[in-house]
Amino acid sequence: MASFKTLTIALGLLTLAGACSADPRTAPTPSPPAIPEITTHAAPVPGRQLGPAMYGHSNRAVSPAVGSVNGKPVIVTGGHDDLLRVWDLATRKLIGEPIPAGQGGVNHIELHHWDGKDIAVVSGGTLRAWDLGTRRPLTPPIMTQNDTNLLAVGSHDGQRVALTEGEFPFELQLWNLTTGYAVGAPLKGHEAEPRAGAIGQLGGTTVAVTGDEDGVLRSWDLKTGKALATAKVTSMDYISGIAIQGGVAVVTGTDGDFYGHMERWDLATGAVTEVRHKGEFSPVELRELGGRTVTIFAGDSTLRVADLATGEPIGHGWGSDDLLDRVAAVGTYGTTPILVIGDPDGTLTIWDLRTGRQLGKPFFGHGGDVESLAVTRVRGKAVAVTTGDDDTVRMWDLATHKPFRAPISCSCIEHAPMTTATRDGKPVIVHADIDHGLVARDAATGKRVDRRRIFVASADGPAQLSADGSLVAIATQDGGAALWDLSAGSHPRHLDATGVDAVAVGSRIIATASGKQIKLWDQATGQPIGKPITSGGEAESLAIGQVDGKAIVFFQRKYAPGWGGIRLWDATTGEPYGKALSIRSTAMAVTRVGSRTVLVTGQDDGTVIVWDPRTMEPLLPPLPGHHGAVSGVAVTMLKGKPIAVSGGSDGSIRTWDLTDISH
Helix, strand or coil: CCCHHHCCCCCCCCCCCCCCCCCCCCCCCCCCCCCCCCCCCCCCCCCCECCCCEECCEECEEEEEEEEECCEEEEEEEECCCEEEEEECCCCCECCCCEECCCCCEEEEEEEEECCEEEEEEEECCEEEEECCCCEECCCCECCCCCCCEEEEEEECCEEEEEEECCCCCCEEEEECCCCCEEEEEECCCCCCEEEEEEEEECCEEEEEEEECCCEEEEEECCCCEEEEEEECCCCCEEEEEEEECCEEEEEEECCCCCEEEEEEECCCCCEEEECCCCCEEEEEEEEECCEEEEEEEECCEEEEEECCCCCEEEEEEEHHHHCCCEEEEEEECCEEEEEEECCCCEEEEEECCCCCEEEEEEECEECCEEEEEEEEECCEEEEEEEECCCEEEEEECCCCEECCCCEECCECCCCCEEEEEECCEEEEEEEECCCEEEEEECCCCCECCCCCCCECECCECCCEEEECCEEEEEECCCCEEEEECCCCCCCEEECCCCEEEEEEECCEEEEEECCEEEEEECCCCCEEEEEEECCCCEEEEEEEEECCEEEEEEEECCECCEEEEEEEECCCCCECCCCEEEEEEEEEEEEECCEEEEEEEECCCCEEEEECCCCEECCCCECCCCCCEEEEEEEEECCEEEEEEEECCCEEEEEECHHHCC
16 A cells, blocks of 8 residues: 555535536537737737746646635646646636746645635645636735745634644744734644644534644644633544544554554543544545535555545545556536646546546646756747757747647656757757767757767756757766767767856857856867856856947856845956846847847746846846746747746746837
8 A cells, every 4th residue: 555645635516506417428528719820010018928838847736625616626736836726627627827826846736615705725835825817816915934834714703714833843823814914822732743633613612623733633722722622633644634523533643563453532522532443544534525524545555535524535545556646636517526647757537436437538737847948940940949848859839829740759858958959051950868968959840960979967967068060069978078060960069178067059169167266268269268267156057149349248146045246357358348237037048139239038937037248138028827836938039029038937938029129
């Protein structure tokens, strides 16, 4: 049996009054919305986003919950990309854009119907309540600790409240989900980490019951904040769930051998009794379903849903060897009780609890990080190329926002360096691979066009790649640098450089950054040019561009993991050029837009900024769109217009109209 402590199963509180009762296997699938044609506008809106965002990199989906939005049955999922997604239960289609639900990932979702509104209470890096109808937050972000552990949601003193772990170890804190303010002082008394909780009524008093990792249960008067009673479960070492029913706290968990147990604590008398079950039993979670408190449990090598009051199973079971390490939610679809299961590969499936049959086809859940991004032109089309944390290289038609070709599987290095170059005049994708080192692929076919084992790395992970036509500059695994001519097919020519953190090529020179120095090299001879430049800090990345007829080195300083400011240096004189930028940039690109060179930066707040490098003033207001840091930026032409392309940690690729700055 799989370890109980690895189970991450969440159940949704469901209120589907009057919901559609059609079988989702036969429900009609509406036509997908048309993607607008990208055309030249008579009066361009500078910086506007072109078309919808593009998603495709899959990642593990966590915390599904089943409920309704505006009377329509839905599945709500959250993941480590900080986004909340709402899916139409019948069509398996995403409803609207993802909701930026948190910072630091989504760990748990509870759905409620309060005051005529469909509400999702979401915990992870923050705690927050969202109105799923308007897609707006009802609560300011509540930041209780690095990873908010939501124990219970309920009503207290006429307000909707949530109980979480407190700021200090073993404390509890009650929060008002309308104001975002703490309710009362922290609840103190546990001597071990709280694991589970519930909010309910005891003789007209609102109480909370919590259990910690030592198996100690405590009940609390939420009005006074005082502890009422203490008890200890005798049969379990790990408490997984608590529910309050008629003055009794029902507690589920496992013993040291991961066999499941259930105990009842009578809150009035203080008596604790074990509920006996036949065979192997591993309760997972307690929630409400159609007015009944239910538990998902593993017993006799099956995964089952049971009515807590009667102990009777609801529907058929599933083989636990297949399902115990996945995430699930229970609910109803019309009159059909259903189980929604999320696979580790990011797909969701829906099952009829009465028959055990799968309803409809699987569908993809969450998008993961876009780890690197570049742009090129293939067969006359502007194409974005991305690598993601799903170990694929993907290509996107920037005019239609649809995949240009099927994903290419790779053993990509995390945050793998990538660039686009040319080989014999044809576009080539160059990326880093764990098994094969540096890989060059024909952009049109996806086939490899190299047979070189070149490995790239730096002290802090994969180093930057840079290309100028068919020349690719590489920071090698041994801390050196090399120049690889793709058209010539020759072995890379190594430079006499050590400790290289970043590299760039352009304007017939190569720039390398080592420690707090920048060195320049002649492309033709591989020999140093001039004296080293003292950069004043370690490099995150480098770029080379022409500004006012001069070759300028753009240096992104590493201030903190993943972001830093930018300084410019004259490659001829070695002197600083213009102003420095003290910004939280996570990515940069330098290119020509019309008659001018521009600097495009991606920020850790999800915005993209376009700068004039001569003045270091923004050419457009910050372009918002990504939910999370921008991981890559590039610029290309689309139907005669300059556009910026950005990829983010939210799994999306977005395009931006730069027409107004091309003059």
